[in-house]
Amino acid sequence: MFGATSGMGYFVQYYSDFARFDLVMVGFIFMAIILVGIMYLFDKFKARILRWTINN
Structure with missing residues (x-):
């Protein structure tokens, strides 16, 4: 976030x-x-692509 010139990081830093x-x-x-x-x-x-794996 620090050093941002646009976006949400800039928004937070600015205010x-x-x-x-x-x-x-x-x-x-x-x-x-x-x-x-x-x-x-x-x-x-992940659940759709890795259906065959064991879920713990």
Whole structure:
């Protein structure tokens, strides 16, 4: 995130410089939601591609 010139990392860094911690938290929550969604999609993809493996 540090040194970013665009994107969510820039958003978080920019507003943290101005002590707008409400917007910083919005940025972190947004990134967490995106991360959970990507992890969910990868789990579905893995389950479909690797059907023959043993699930513990």
